Amino acid sequence: MLFFIEYMPEGVHLVIASREELPFPSARLHSRQLMIRLDTSDLRFTNREGEQFYRSCMALALPEQAAHEWVEKTEGWITTMKLAALSHRAEDDPSMLLRKFSGASHLIDQYLMEEVFVRQSEPIRHLLMDCSILKRMNAQLCRALTGFDDCQEQLEQLERARLFIVPLDNRKGWYRFHHLFAEFLYNRMLRTKPDRLPVLLEAAGEHCEAEGLLEEGLEYYLTGKLYKRAIGLLEEMTSQMVRMNTTVWLRSQLARIPEPTLLQHPFLYFSYIHLLLLHEEQAASVDRLLSYAEKHYEAAAREWTEESKNDFWASYYFNKMLYAALVLGDQHQVIHNMMLSKRYRPHGPRLIFARQSRFAGKPSIFKEHSGQLVNRPFLVSFLNQMIDTFEEAGLADSSLVCLAEGYYEYNEMDEAEQTIKRAIQSADVNNPMLLEMLFPSRLVLSRIQQARGLYDEAKETLRSARRELIDLGLATTLIYCDAERAWLDLCEGDASAVAEWMRMYRLTENDPVTASRLYEYQSLLRFLMFQERYEQAEELANKLAAFGRDPATGGESAELSLLLTPKETEILRLIAQRLTNKEISARLQIGYGTVRSHINNIYSKLEVRTRPEAIHKGESMGL
Incomplete structure (x- = not known):
């Protein structure tokens, strides 16, 4: 074959189609540009090609988004794209097609069974079935499930045969199945060997845990409803979670554990409640979970130590305190529950304080938390309690910045400066909260420096902040930083930065003003006043003054x-x-x-x- 290819007559082109690697060396042919190779990735349909295929070849009037989702679900594999289309050709409503799409549909199942699965050897079929539970696999993990010693050779054989297995790295260490093939195998396992699934999931979890792949191990334990193993692993992982931005993932894992089981481990139960409180749309379930904990305390705590009981009540009242602050807005309940929590554990509750940064990129944490200033004694007391609680976990930075902002608003410059410098000095570049507190902390420090007449230091603070924002990918925050720098230059008689800011960000008094953009339009109003563009400034000022008020009555917002x-x-x-x-x-x-x-x-x-x-x-x- 190789001799024939090298000495083919002029004008002759040879096409070789194969599901396996070519049985002869081809590198020299490639280097001499005598050969063009089309691999799996080249044959895979793009979204645009898939849309054209469904419309032109299959006469399916799929909306653009639905067509793209079909292509993504099939990973551009034309055979399943066509089989799925054939199975739903009679559907009158195109919007229902995607909902009915399934990798386990009859036609796709039949194709994979007849053309792929039954043609494999018994050992390969055994490996395919056992490994169908895996999100990704390598030889060691496959060996833990199948007991085969030659799993690496089998995986490479499957790849050479293009048997719906996708390498995930160049070293051919990790693989995954094509999504539809994985669905076919898993559904076949459910039908033929359902009793083997928990055994496989436990084996996969144990192997991943031993190899340090803790998140994957936890996923397998929870899928197999092996809650005792899952909880043990979660408690082992908490030291890492405290400093990771894992809120969404961790909350979703804890939600999979039945509440009675989770309550036997108050540390995780109340950490789950705490994570729910950070997301307003899920805060409604917090009251129910707290009531459930109180109601079932006696039964759950029969064999607990006194220390464990104190941990329970410290965490319970701490979450009640946060609920009163974030959901109810009841300052009396906040103080009452805070004191009760401190009584049971003076140094703060044992909780996982992992979180997402909700205010990343905003110029103020303090004003984002509250639409109006709260009274000073409550603010200082509440935030100092939060700082004491979070400091042990290294997560007090945002509370420190918020407190410094409060001091600044109350014109207590010495306290503001001490607090903001403490926040900046304690900031950890590996802490996800850095995104939340970076610019507010520099902005407060700059304004304190301005108030003290230290304009050069204030400018340098803002220049440094700008560089950090760019390095951290917070480009959307530059509009606030540049506005503050322009205003500082303006105070010293240099108007060029104001003109540059208005040219770069292109805000006008005619733009719709929303709650999320009040900061920049307040800056625009100041700049319009400086430029003596009074008509435009008046129009914007009226819009800002009317924002949140009912134009018909002059009263509160219709929203x-x-x-x-x-x-x-x-x-x-x-x-x-x-x-x-x-x-x-x-x-x-x-x-x-x-x-x-x-x-x-x-x-x-x-x-x-x-x-x-x-x-x-x-x-x-x-x-």
Whole structure:
């Protein structure tokens, strides 16, 4: 064959189609440009090609997004793209096609069985079935599941045969199955050997745990409902999680463990509640989980030590304190629960304080947490308690910055400077909270320096902040940093930076103003005033002044979300439906006292005293 290729007559072209590697060396042919190779990646359909295929060849009027999702699900494999289309050709509603798509559909199953699976040797079929539970695999992991010593050779044989196995690195150490083939194998395992699944999942979890692949090990334990093994591994992993940005992943894993089982381990149970509190859309379930813990404490704590019981109540009241602060807005409950938590564990509760940075890129943490200034004694007390709690875990930076901002707003410059320098000095580049506190901390420090007349130092602080923002990929924050630098130059008589800022960011008084963009438009207003563009400045000033107010009445915003939390808005709607407090409690599955606290907050924010007044005010604001 090789001789024939090298000495083919002029004008002759040879096409070789094979699912396996060529049985002769081809590097020299490539180097002499005598050979063009089309591999799997070249034959895979792109989104655009898939869209054209469905429309032109299969006469399917798929929306563009749906066509792209079909291509991605099949990984551009034309055979399954066609089989899936054939199985749904009679569907009248194109929007339903993707929902009905399944890698285990009859036609695809039949093809994979007849053309692929039954043609393999028994050892290969054994390996394929056992390894169908794996998200990715290498020879050692396959050996742990199958007991075969030649797994590396088998994996390489599967790759050479192009048997729906994808190498994940150049060294051919890790592989994965094509998604549809993996679904076919796993569903076949469910039908033929369901009792073997827990055994395989436990073996996979044990191997990954032994190899330090803890997240993968945990996934296998939880999938197999091996909760005792999963909890043991989670407790081992917590020292790493404290300093990692793992909030979403960790919360999702804890949610898979039944509550009675999780409550036997208060450290993880209350860490789960804490993580839910950081995400407002899931905070509603916190009240139920706290009530469940209190109700089942006696049964759960029978064999606990006194220290474990103290840990339980310290974490319980700490989460109640956060719930009162973040959901209820009740300062009295905040202080009360904070003191109770401190009584049981003075140095703070044992919790996983992993989190995502919700305010990354904003110029202020303090103002993002609260739409208005709270009273000073409460602010200082609350934040100092938070600092004491988080400092042991090295996560107090954001609370320190928030406290420094508060001191600055109250014109207490010495306290503000001491606190912000403490925050900057303690900041850890490996801490995900750095993204949240970086610019607010530099901005506060710069403004303190300006207040003291140290303009050169203030400029250098902002220049350094700009470099750090770029290095950390926070380009969207540069608009705030550059606005502050331009204002500082302007105070010294240099107007060129203002003109450059307005040219670069192209904001105008005609732009729609939203809550997320108030900062930059406040800067624009100052710059318009300096340029004596009074008409434009007046238009923008009126827009900012009217922001959050009802243009028809001059009263509060027609958008309740500017005043009320989502939970308060939901309760106000139920009040408008004439539900009683007891009925609201049952409907939302929250405590009766929690409902009353929410209603008190609604009355306070809407400046009303009765239900009819609240309903009338809410309806006038677009409820």
